Amino acid sequence: MTRITVAKGDGIGPEIMDATLKIILAAGAQIEIEEIEVGEKVYLAGNTSGIAASSWDTIRRNKVFLKAPITTPQGGGYKSLNVTTRKFLGLYANVRPCVSLHPFVKTKHPVMDIVIVRENEEDLYAGIEHQQTDEVVQCLKLISRPGCEKIVRYAFEYAKQYGRKKVTCFTKDNIMKQTDGLFHQVFDEIAKEYPTIENEHWIIDIGAAKMADTPEAFDVIVMPNLYGDVLSDVAAQIAGSVGLAGSANIGEECAMFEAIHGSAPRRAGQNLANPSGLLQGAIMMLTHIGQTEIAEKVQNAWLKTMEDGIHTYDIFKEGTSTQKVGTQEFADAVIANLDKKPSTLKAVSYDKETVLNLPKYTRKPAAKKELVGVDVFVHWPGEDPNFLADKVRNIATNSAKLTMITNRGIKVWPEGFKETFCTDHWRCRFKPSEGSTITHVDIIELLNNAIEFGIDVIKTENLYAFNGTPAFSLGQGQ
Numbered sequence: 001m002t003r004i005t006v007a008k009g010d011g012i013g014p015e016i017m018d019a020t021l022k023i024i025l026a027a028g029a030q031i032e033i034e035e036i037e038v039g040e041k042v043y044l045a046g047n048t049s050g051i052a053a054s055s056w057d058t059i060r061r062n063k064v065f066l067k068a069p070i071t072t073p074q075g076g077g078y079k080s081l082n083v084t085t086r087k088f089l090g091l092y093a094n095v096r097p098c099v100s101l102h103p104f105v106k107t108k109h110p111v112m113d114i115v116i117v118r119e120n121e122e123d124l125y126a127g128i129e130h131q132q133t134d135e136v137v138q139c140l141k142l143i144s145r146p147g148c149e150k151i152v153r154y155a156f157e158y159a160k161q162y163g164r165k166k167v168t169c170f171t172k173d174n175i176m177k178q179t180d181g182l183f184h185q186v187f188d189e190i191a192k193e194y195p196t197i198e199n200e201h202w203i204i205d206i207g208a209a210k211m212a213d214t215p216e217a218f219d220v221i222v223m224p225n226l227y228g229d230v231l232s233d234v235a236a237q238i239a240g241s242v243g244l245a246g247s248a249n250i251g252e253e254c255a256m257f258e259a260i261h262g263s264a265p266r267r268a269g270q271n272l273a274n275p276s277g278l279l280q281g282a283i284m285m286l287t288h289i290g291q292t293e294i295a296e297k298v299q300n301a302w303l304k305t306m307e308d309g310i311h312t313y314d315i316f317k318e319g320t321s322t323q324k325v326g327t328q329e330f331a332d333a334v335i336a337n338l339d340k341k342p343s344t345l346k347a348v349s350y351d352k353e354t355v356l357n358l359p360k361y362t363r364k365p366a367a368k369k370e371l372v373g374v375d376v377f378v379h380w381p382g383e384d385p386n387f388l389a390d391k392v393r394n395i396a397t398n399s400a401k402l403t404m405i406t407n408r409g410i411k412v413w414p415e416g417f418k419e420t421f422c423t424d425h426w427r428c429r430f431k432p433s434e435g436s437t438i439t440h441v442d443i444i445e446l447l448n449n450a451i452e453f454g455i456d457v458i459k460t461e462n463l464y465a466f467n468g469t470p471a472f473s474l475g476q477g478q
Contacts, residue, residue, distance in 0.1 A: 001030045001031065001032055002030060002031050002032070002064065002289045002291075003031070003032040003033075003034060003062045003064075004031050004032070004033060004034070004062055004064040004065070004066055004285070004289075005034050005035075005036055005055075005058050005059045005062045005064065005065045005066070006021070006033050006034070006035045006036070006065075006066050006067075007035070007036050007037065007038045007039070007055075007065070007066075007067045007068060007070075008035070008037075008068050009038065009039050009067065009068030009069050009070040009071075009263060010039045010040045010041075010068075010069065010070050010071035010263045010265065010268075011069060011071055011262070011263030011264050011265040011267070011268045012068075012069065012263060012264045012265075012267050012268050012272075012273035012327075013039075013068030013069050013070065013263055014068065015268070015269070015271065015273055015275070015327045015328075016068060016259070016273050016274075016275035016277075016278045016279075016327060017066075017068040017278060018328075019275040019279075019327050019328060019330065019331035020066075020275050020278045020279045020282050020331075021033070021282075022331050022335070023275075023279060023282075023298060023301075023302075023331050023334050023335055024279075024282050024283075024286065024294065024298055026335045026338060027294050027297045027298045027301070027335075027338050028294050028297070029286060029291060029294050030291060030294075031289075034058055034062060036051075036052075036054075036055040036058050036059070037052075037055070038050055038051045038055060038067070038070055038081060039070030039071055039072075039081065039263075040070065040071040040072075040073060043072065043073050043078055044073060048077055048078055048079055049079045049081060049084050050070065050072065050078070050079070050081040050084075051081055051084075051085075056088070059085075059089070059254065060089070060254065063253060063254045063255065064254070064255055064257075064285060064288070064289060065085075065254065065255070065256040065257070066256075066257050066258070066278075066281065066282060066285055067085075067256055067257070067258045068258070068259070068263075068278060069258070069259060069261060069262050069263040069264070070263055071262075071263045071265060082258075083125060083127070085249075085256055086120045086121060086249055086256070087121050089251050089253070089254040089256070090121070090251040090252055090253065090254070091120055091121075091249035091250060091251040091254065091255065091256055092119065092120050092121050092147065092150050092151060092154075092250070092251055092252075093117060093118075093119075093120060093150070093151055093154045093248075093249070093250040093251075094116075094117070094118040094119075094120045094228065094232070094247055094248070094249050094250075095115065095116075095117055095118075095158065095247060095248040095249075095250065095284070096115065096116045096118070096232040096235070096236065096245060096246075096247045096260060097114075097115045097245075097246075097280075098112065098113075098114050098115070098116065098215075098232070098235040098236050098238075098239040098245060099112065099113045099114075099239060100112040100113065100239050100240060101239075101240050101244070101303075101306050101345060103320065103344075104306050104307055104309065104320060104344075104345070105240035105241065105244070105306065105311075105315050106240065106315075106317060106320070107238065107239060107240045108238065109215050109216065109238055109239065111216050112215040112216060112235075112238070112239050113216075113219075114211075114215055114218045114219060114220070114221060114235060115158065115162075115164070115219070115220045115221070116221050116223070116228055116231060116232040116235055117151065117154060117155040117158060117220060117221065117222045117223075117228070118151075118222075118223055118224075118225060118227075118228025118229060118232055119147055119148075119151040119222075119223070119224050119225045119228060120151075120225060120249060121147060121225070122142045122143060122144060122147045122224075122225060123141060123142065123143060123179075123224045123225035123226050124139055124140075124141050124225065124226050125225045125226065125229075126140060126141075126142045128140040128142070132377065132379065132425060132458045132459065133379040133423070133424045133425045133458065134379075134381070134424055135423045135424045135425065136408075136423055136424065136425035141176070141179050142179075143179040143180070143182050143183055143224065145182065145186065145364070146361040146363075148182055148183045148186035148187070149186055149190065149361055150358075150361060151222060152169070152183075152186055152187050152190045152191075152222055153190055153358060153359075154222075154250070154356065154358060155167050155220055155222035156190060156191070156193070156194045156197060157356040157357055157358055158220060158356060159194075159197050159219070159220045160194065160197065161351065161356055162351075164197070164219045164220050165197065165198055165219055166197065166198040166199065166200065166218070166219040166220065167191070167194075167197055167198070167199050167219070167220045167221075167222060168199070168200050168201070168202060168207070168218050168219070168220070168221045168222070169183070169184060169187040169199070169200070169201045169202070169221075169222055169223070170201075170202050170203075170204045170207040170208070170221060170222075170223045170227055170231070171183050171184045171201070171203070171204060171223070171224065171227075172203060172204045172205070172227075173203075174203055177473065178471065178472070178473060179224075180224065183224055184201055187199070187201065187222070188201075204223070204227050207221075208227075208230075208231055208234070211231065211234070211235065212234060212238060215235065215238065215239075232245075232247070232260065233260065236260060240315070241274075241314060241315055242260060242261050242277075243259075243261050243274045243276065243277055243314050243315070244274070244276045244277055244280070244315070245259070245260045245261075245277050245280060246258065246259055246260065246276075246277050246278060246279065246280025246281030246282070246283070246284060247259075247260050247281060247284075248281065248284040248285070248288065250288070252358075252360070255285070255288055257281035257282060257284055257285040257288070258278065258281045259277030259278040259280070259281055260277060261277050271326035271327050271328060271329075272312065272313055272326060272327065273312070273327050274312040274313075274314050274315065274327070274330070275327055275330060275331060276302065276312075276330075279298070279302060279334075280302075282298075283295045283298050283299050283302075286298070287350055290352075290355075292350040292351065292352050293350075293352075295350055296348055296349060296350045297338055297339065298334070298338070299348045300337075300340065300341045300342060300347050300348060301334050301335070301337040301338045301339075301340060302334050302337075303341075303342040303345045303346075303347065303348070304337040304340045304341060304342045305330070305333045305334045305337050306342075306345070307342045307343065307344055307345050308322065308333070308337070309321045309322030309323060310322065310323045310325055310330065310333045311323070311324060311325070311330075312324070312325060312326070312327065312330050367466040367467045368466065368467050368468070369464055369465075369466055370464060370465045370466075370468075371437075371438055371439065371440065371462060371463070371464060372431070372432070372438065372463050372464060372465050372470065373400075373403075373429060373430055373431040373432065373438055373462075373463035373472075374400070374429075374430050374438065374442075374443050374446065374460055374461065374462055374463060375427050375428070375429050375430075375460065375461040375463060375472075376392075376395075376427075376428045376429075376430060376446060376447075376450070376457055376460050377425065377426070377427055377428070377457065377458050377459045377460065377461070378392065378425075378426045378427075378428055378450075378455055378456060378457055378458065379424055379425065379426075379456040379458050380424060380426055380455075380456065381424045383422055385405050385407070385412040385413040385416055385422065385426070386413060388405060388413070388426060388428075389402065389405055389413045389414070391453065391455060392405070392428045392455065394449070394453050395446050395449035395450045395452075395453055395455060396430065396446070396449075397442045397445045397446060397449070398433065398436070399432060399433055399436040399437065399438055399439070399442045400430040400431070400432065400433065400436075400438050400442045400443075400445075400446060401430060401431065401432075401433045402428060402429070402430055403429050403430065403431045404427075404428075404429040405426055405427065405428050405429070406426070406427045406429075407420070407422040407423060407425065407426055407427070408422075408423060408425070409427075409473075425458075429463075430442075430446060431463075443460060443462070446460075447460070
């Protein structure tokens with residue numbers, strides 16, 4: 001018997017959770033349920049994260065969390081509970097299988113069967129944003145080696161465990177050479193440890209186009225957070241419907257399982273909603289806790305029900321579907337099919353061993369880190385970079401000289417183009433003078449000089465070389 005935490009959520013959440021629990025308990029799931037309340041009511045009671053401290057205690061104690069969709073109130077100040085939960089509990093891997101149910105659910109891709117493995121904790125979803133000038137805001141994209149290693153290794157171990165043949169990596173490292181470049185580099189390193197699994201890398205834009213057009217070309221796809229968020233929804237929709245897809249959020253200690261769709265408050269309380277997405281999440285939960293026989297029974301019963309044409313309104317189609325049913329009637333139909341298998345769709349068979357071989361991250365020996373310059377970001381409302389260069393050169397030190405100014409990443413001084421549009425946010429790069437080295441004392445002197453000359457410095461970014469290799473971007477056009 002495994003104790004799990006359950007949150008019924010908002011909108012259609014309570015209905016689809018009741019239907020899901022009814023199905024898995026009828027199938028013999030050995031679970032004990034401890035319910036908590038999260039979502040809109042908790043938000044509106046004054047908790048900006050949508051969850052009470054006591055509920056965190058329950059989730060952390062039970063380690064397994066089955067969550068229905070929630071509603072985040074409109075307006076500022078409310079944090080995403082999903083993002084918060086993933087980060088606080090270290091749920092680094094988001095796993096979303098996207099499988100076609102052709103010909104029983106409409107799709108242009110009848111043989112589609114892919115799994116999106118999305119990094120869950122970092123990238124732009126670190127949520128570190130600042131307004132720096134009147135015209136410019138920034139969002140920091142954070143990619144770490146441990147984050148890359150954990151998610152890439154998870155993708156390969158998942159492929160190994162579930163008999164998948166290929167793992168594909170999507171990044172944009174032709175542009176973001178440091179961040180996405182690290183993700184790609186780690187992918188190549190870890191791929192060598194799995195010689196029996198094919199590996200490949202695609203640039204995200206053409207990869208996304210290929211996936212949308214020919215998803216059968218892919219098997220398991222691993223991606224950084226933002227790309228994975230977008231493309232997992234695309235993959236679910238082109239497989240048949242976002243409403244049919246569930247996801248697992250896996251960490252080293254805890255795990256959360258859910259549908260990928262929202263709370264659909266307009267459909268709440270009408271016995272209309274399709275519980276399939278949450279049911280798919282629950283099936284992944286059952287395999288996670290080792291109840292693979294029950295998971296297999298439920299999944300095959302669900303496939304049989306879909307094959308029988310017993311469909312809720314969202315996927316019902318005259319000529320293909322045979323019966324339009326409500327939420328509870330759909331649950332009853334799945335229960336009636338327990339111990340049955342589909343005849344056209346492929347029946348599932350789960351290995352009893354579902355624990356992936358995921359060693360804890362081991363930190364690599366520290367590289368030789370050398371300060372080789374500094375970028376000084378300046379808020380200046382003028383338009384002529386040559387004029388700005390004359391001003392900024394006044395703050396140089398004996399060891400640090402101005403070598404470049406960029407605007408939104410484009411080099412505008414020296415030898416900039418007058419056609420380049422400039423906003424009020426300027427990156428001024430200082431490098432060592434000939435025969436000198438730059439130090440942190442020089443950076444402090446630069447900032448003191450900036451105050452003296454009335455230059456509005458909004459931030460600095462130290463430039464480093466690691467083991468002799470420069471580890472920072474150049475200005476485009478340099």
